[in-house]
Amino acid sequence: MQDIRIAVLEGDDVGKEIIPATLSVLYAACKLVNLNITWIDLLMGVDAHNKYGDTFPKETEEKLNNVIGIIAGPIGHNTYPRNDPSWRIPPLRKKFEMFASVKPIHSYKNIESYKKDIDIIFVREVTEGLLSSETIVAGSAEYRPNDEITISSRVITRKGANRVAKEAFKIAKYYDRKKVTAAHKEPVYRLSCGMFIEECRKVSLDFPNIIYDEKLIDTTAMHLVTSPEDFDVVVTTNQFGDILTDLGAGLVGSLGLAPGLCIGEDKAMAQATHGSAPDIAGRDIANPYALIVSSAMLLDWIGNKFNIDKANIVAKKIKQSVDTVIESGINITKDIGGTSGTKAMTKAIIDNLK
Ligand code: ATP
Numbered sequence: 001m002q003d004i005r006i007a008v009l010e011g012d013d014v015g016k017e018i019i020p021a022t023l024s025v026l027y028a029a030c031k032l033v034n035l036n037i038t039w040i041d042l043l044m045g046v047d048a049h050n051k052y053g054d055t056f057p058k059e060t061e062e063k064l065n066n067v068i069g070i071i072a073g074p075i076g077h078n079t080y081p082r083n084d085p086s087w088r089i090p091p092l093r094k095k096f097e098m099f100a101s102v103k104p105i106h107s108y109k110n111i112e113s114y115k116k117d118i119d120i121i122f123v124r125e126v127t128e129g130l131l132s133s134e135t136i137v138a139g140s141a142e143y144r145p146n147d148e149i150t151i152s153s154r155v156i157t158r159k160g161a162n163r164v165a166k167e168a169f170k171i172a173k174y175y176d177r178k179k180v181t182a183a184h185k186e187p188v189y190r191l192s193c194g195m196f197i198e199e200c201r202k203v204s205l206d207f208p209n210i211i212y213d214e215k216l217i218d219t220t221a222m223h224l225v226t227s228p229e230d231f232d233v234v235v236t237t238n239q240f241g242d243i244l245t246d247l248g249a250g251l252v253g254s255l256g257l258a259p260g261l262c263i264g265e266d267k268a269m270a271q272a273t274h275g276s277a278p279d280i281a282g283r284d285i286a287n288p289y290a291l292i293v294s295s296a297m298l299l300d301w302i303g304n305k306f307n308i309d310k311a312n313i314v315a316k317k318i319k320q321s322v323d324t325v326i327e328s329g330i331n332i333t334k335d336i337g338g339t340s341g342t343k344a345m346t347k348a349i350i351d352n353l354k
Contacts, residue, residue, distance in 0.1 A: 002306040004037045006069040006298070009060070012045040013281035015073025018272070021288035021346040022071065022295050028350045029318050035310040040067060044089075045075045055080060056089065064092070068306070069298045070269040073291070074276035090126075098264035099127045099160065100167040101241065102297070103273060105248040105258055110329045111336045113253040117229040121175065122248060123168040124241025125161070126262060130154035156192040156237065161199035167263060168200075168235035169207045174304075175233075179211040180204065183220040183236040183244065196237055221247060249273055254335040256287025259294040261301060268301045270294035284341035287333040292349065293322060321352040 010019040023039070030037055042060040049055045055075065064070060075089060093099070100123050107118040130152060142152045165182070172180050182200040184193040197214055204212035215223065217240045223230060224244065228251055236244060249258035258273035272290030280286055296318040303312030325331055331348035332338030338345075 002068070002308065004035075004069070004302060004306075004308065004311070005040060005067040006037055006071060007040045007042050007064055007067040009042050009044040009070065009072045010047070011073030011276065012076035013074065013276035013278045014274075014286040015045070015075075015276060016281070017284065017286050017342050018288045018291045019071070019073045021342055022291045024346060025288075025292050025318060025321075025349050025353075026295055026299075026314075029314045029321075029353050032317065032353060033310045033313050035308075035314055044073070061092075064096070068267055069302055070267070071291070071295050071298065072269055072271045074272065074274065076276040076278060092269070093262055093264075094127045096264050096267045096269075097127065098262040098267060098269055099125060100164050100263045101126045101245075101260055102167075102171060102263055103245045103248065103258060103260045104297075105245075105252045107252045108323075108326050108336075110327060111253050111257075114225070114251045115228050118248075118251055120224075120228065120231045120248060121171060121177065121233045122241060122245050123164060123171060123233060123235045124245060125164040125236070125238050126241075127238075128155045128157060128160045129238025154189070154192055154239075156195050158195060158199060161196045162203060165200040165203040165235055168233055169203055169210060172210050172233045173207060177210070177232045179213055179232040180207075181213040181215055181220070181231060181234050183215055183217045183234055183240055185217045185240075187216070193237070200235065217244075220244065224248065224251065245273060254287060256289055256333065256335045259290045259292075259297060261294055261297040263301060266305075268298055268305075270298040284343055285334060286342050287335050288342050288346050288349075289322060289326070289333075289336075292346075293319060296322075317353050318349075320354070321349050324352045325349050 010016060042063055044060055045055055048057050103122040105120055107113040107116050144150045168180050182197050184197050186193040186197055224247055249255045255274040260271050260273050262269040272294055274290060296315040299311045300315035325348045331340045331344050333345055
């Protein structure tokens with residue numbers, strides 16, 4: 001059996017609460033089925049800076065070569081200088097070719113949300129496209145030839161478009177979804193979005209049981225607000241996906257309900273959509289849902305990738321327990337209408353593991 005080595009990067013601010021919360025749930029769930037995982041704690045953020053003078057030290061980056069999974073807390077990069085090395089987190093996706101960011105959102109009946117019956121999986125390409133910290137690595141960048149003009153370029157490759165489209169259809173098939181919608185702006189970006197949808201169309205032919213649909217990115221944004229129940233799996237390019245996934249978090253009621261998994265060929269990284277949330281850090285307020293569910297997604301991915309059934313079972317148990325706690329409406333955090341803290345919600349999730 002594949003040795004399961006997972007790196008844990010606590011990071012800053014609420015990372016110091018949601019990482020311990022997530023690990024305690026994972027330990028308890030793994031114990032139930034005797035699943036052995038080697039956890040490797042690595043420094044990132046202020047603690048790393050205090051020890052190594054660098055928020056994302058070489059020691060941390062090198063050790064990531066030898067793991068199959070990463071659980072990354074948030075890094076308080078907004079408080080660091082713009083050129084701080086903490087920006088190496090997005091390029092890590094490129095370095096390890098973790099090309100698809102998978103972000104599921106769904107509404108709960110008892111949690112106030114913009115609309116009910118939302119159940120969407122966003123699949124966003126994250127190794128190319130238009131986002132400076134990532135595109136620098138992908139070979140394009142922003143530059144300012146003189147003080148009056150700035151140019152940002154956008155890279156779409158056939159390989160990048162094809163593999164993210166394939167991942168979206170594979171995910172749709174795995175979760176028994178009916179439809180994949182490619183969100184694009186081909187009438188304007190004829191070549192780049194043109195290539196993206198050409199590959200989506202090509203891949204769709206291999207999945208005849210899944211409906212393939214295309215929507216302009218602006219229409220997608222509007223329909224996500226007016227009729228989110230029409231969406232199933234949405235695949236899109238980097239920057240469009242960045243915006244749509246935060247819109248999705250808003251639709252279901254809280255950033256705290258937006259998990260994410262960055263998938264590559266042989267490594268994946270669990271990361272909540274939210275940032276380090278310094279405004280609520282250290283007060284036992286943060287909702288641990290996003291990182292706990294992201295980590296369950298990581299175990300499910302590991303289970304499928306390396307045929308480790310126990311990892312799939314752990315993932316399922318965690319998600320079931322999280323759903324039970326949220327649907328009970330008791331022991332949930334304030335951002336989703338409760339009165340409990342991070343620790344009480346985490347304990348309830350552990351207590352409900354079956
Ligand atoms: P970044 O730029 O690092 O992604 P951000 O500026 O988007 O971060 P966040 O840190 O994600 O901001 O926080 C945005 C808002 O959402 C804040 O008011 C924060 O308190 C709230 N928030 C973020 N995460 C959580 C959470 N886990 N539980 C409850 N509220 C949260």
